[in-house]
Amino acid sequence: xxxxxxxxxxxxxxxxxxxxxxxxxxxxxxxxxxxxxxxxxxxxxxxxxxxxxxxxxxxxxxxxxxxxxxxxxxxxxxxxxxxxxxxxxxxxxxxxxxxxxxxxxxxxxxxxxxxxxxxxxxxxx
Numbered sequence: 001x002x003x004x005x006x007x008x009x010x011x012x013x014x015x016x017x018x019x020x021x022x023x024x025x026x027x028x029x030x031x032x033x034x035x036x037x038x039x040x041x042x043x044x045x046x047x048x049x050x051x052x053x054x055x056x057x058x059x060x061x062x063x064x065x066x067x068x069x070x071x072x073x074x075x076x077x078x079x080x081x082x083x084x085x086x087x088x089x090x091x092x093x094x095x096x097x098x099x100x101x102x103x104x105x106x107x108x109x110x111x112x113x114x115x116x117x118x119x120x121x122x123x124x125x
Contacts, residue, residue, distance in 0.1 A: 014039030037081040064092040
């Protein structure tokens with residue numbers, strides 16, 4: 001059974017879904033996907049979005065890749081904003097046998113100063 005990547009953030013009438021092309025990334029493959037923002041006034045609410053890849057080991061975690069996205073350059077279809085992203089792996093993505101899981105965190109920064117986030121695991125082999 002293939003594990004599905006699921007990251008959903010709901011704030012008032014806005015929903016932010018991060019959809020990854022594949023939650024299991026093989027060595028040498030890029031991590032790519034799309035952030036979907038649905039809601040009538042979402043472009044007025046969202047300041048920017050951070051997509052962060054973390055390596056989590058026991059109680060410690062470290063950022064190994066980050067992409068910030070501003071709303072002004074995105075594609076829109078009706079009331080849905082579609083924001084593609086892609087991250088290129090490097091040596092920091094490699095994990096040992098005990099910690100083969102990376103975490104992809106989506107954080108939405110709103111213009112009112114609030115920020116909301118969700119995350120899920122990515123496997124890199």
